[in-house]
Amino acid sequence: MREDGGADPAGQRGWLRCLLAGAVFVVCMAGTTLPTPLYPLYQQEFGFSELTVTVVYAVYAFGVIGVLLLAGNASDTVGRRPALLWGLGFAAASAGCFLAADGLPWLYAGRLFSGLSAGLFTGAATAYVLELAPPGGASRATFVATAANMGGLGCGPLLAGLLAEYASDPLTLPFVVHLALVAASVLVLLRLPETVTDRRPLSAVRPQRPALPPQVRAVFVPSAVAAFVGFALFGVFTSVSPAFLARYLHVDNHAVSGLVVALAFFASTAGQLAVSRVGVARSLPLGCAVLLAGLLLLGGALYTDTLALVVLSALVGGTGQGLAFRAAIAAVAQAAPADRRAAVISTLFVVAYAGISVPVIGVGLLADPLGLEGAGLVFIACMLVLIVLAAGYLLRRPVRAEARR
Template identity: 40%
Template sequence: MVVTAGRRRRDFALLAGILVIVLTGANIPAPLYVVYESVFHFRPDLTTLIFAVYAVGVLMSLLFFGRASDHLGRRPVIGAALALMAASAAVFLAAENVAMLCVARWVSGLAIGLVVAPATAGLSELEPAGNARRAALTATCASMLGLGFGPLLSGILSEYAPAPTRLVYAVYLGLLALAALALLLLPETVTGRERRYVPRIDIRLPAAVRTEFLPAAMGVFSGFFVLGLFVGLIPSFLGNDLHWTSHALGGAVVFLLFGVAAAAELRARELPDRRALGRGLLVLPVGLVVIVLAFAHASLPAFLVGTVLGGTAVGLVFIGGQATVNRIAPAAARAGVTAALFTAAYAGFSVPVVVVGVASVQVGTLRATTGATIGFAVICSIALWVLSRAGRRSSRTG
């Protein structure tokens, strides 16, 4: 069957929209953690546990099912992710204790880990002109907009509408229904699909891509730490350290970070992937330093400046990393290499954020974030060195 250019553009837009909707559910709880603390009467440090459960779900899904869509096809795996997100929203709607919150977050983590690789790979395959860089830009912008829209929506509804911990999930279930209808219209882009897939940890990378993959992975690891910091801890930090208690404003700050990241990706769309990645690695420690200074001086203006710098860095390293993967990954292993990149990303999103959350209870927010800033400055420096070596090696062989 001949596929027209208009049909390809429609399919490309539909898949981008599905990705936005699924990822919207990932960060809906961010402004609600302080509400849950009050409603369910648990200690603030349990927020770190709930966040960690979500991260475990994401990583489990990426590690065991990251390559599933290369075998089973993109549509079935994305459909499974939609079903899991609906189940998660249903549990949130019925939640009456911390255990139910943990179950809901774990299931949503499974869904997010399941959707990112097939959706990103599918966008590369459906891009009307076969432009891998435009596909990467669309995937990263859709991801940032979805991840940022969730907390903005929940912050506004929890501040100004009834049922602050439930209404947003009813709205989200309606969005998921629209995404399911859109999925029915999409073609399958994987040929020679298999009937079954045996889950196993398999994050091996083709030898030819490893040198260039390493700095990309280190970049998204660092960038997603900033995202995890804002999603998991910043709303609580704002109330406890800067005395900014509005749920709507807390959600807006998280959205600001993701919105700036998406804008940075758009501005960097013409940059070579190595240059975008390198600039992001330079800006990221600066943003973290400004955020630390904001906590040290209880300064909201400084915090907002740090948010803009952090969002800029995240956008640059994400578009640089994703464009690198689209450039170097063989077609038959595209979802697998993409899953490896997102495994690095969500490792940064989870492990160091949990460490900072626990440390902040023990030694305070300022000391915990200062230690993290020093550690990530070292990681970014090493990534820049590896990136420079990879660039010189490529220029010699080219």
């Protein structure tokens, strides 16, 4: 608003651009979780095992990690818009692979392209949203970026589940719709301004090596464990929960399966937003405690085959993941020296995305001899040990006060 009480056109224009960039962010992230409620249909179509489902899912994480290590700072070099346009290109390629899928290789390729897209978008789109906001709007812009990231991840399974259940061609229509949204996002992005002034050619992009300076290690250990467990919980939810719901709870409605997964991501958004009120120093141990409760609820759901406990575990576990992960990023960023901050945060993301891949494949390996329920209970027991160790570490060596800012 202007001092005379009228609307500020420049501020309104800035918020419109910020929200449009956030909408593009939503579209990209939704594509990365779009196949989630469709995995049981692919199993019927191609006849593969639970292990294969988890490997197909985990390929995504390998794509993200590869981009983070090789081109995590690409948007700082070539500009935000070129990096995001490449990300949308990979998103379109992913949708194209799923549309053409007549066997497993297409699914692997689709998930790999999806990971490349998310790897480019996660940092670049967050920075772009913040930079497009008008002066003094950093807090609201952070909300837009957080909601777009996790909310987009939640919209993917919800959209695919609804289309698969209530429209025709469940393995085609979701990806056609997403391609249309990607095309619209390209048009939006081309109308938005570039925010990087010192742009350099693509050849100037250099691999970003993980870093862990000595002064960061005390904070990094519990932060990394909490991030690993939170992302592992999301990985299991998004890869095998639709099959568990269908096989053991007889929930064959794809919209319900998509909604259960979406709830975890929406709860994570709420948890991340709560950090600004709770404070980083308290949010990290609190997030660990809430994650612990979410894991116990998931264990109860697997043991008793109770849908209500599955929903509760999604809500509670998602909230704990959001609290712990945003607090972990803030704590690690505060502890890292300024000239190595990006590399340290990239290291944390590498650990987090390892949580999406390694434990999920472990569940797939155990699903054949133990069944999905038994494999899930083993996974929960391992994650409980890790999160209890992280919580114990934090009780002995709490996050320093300066990390609260």
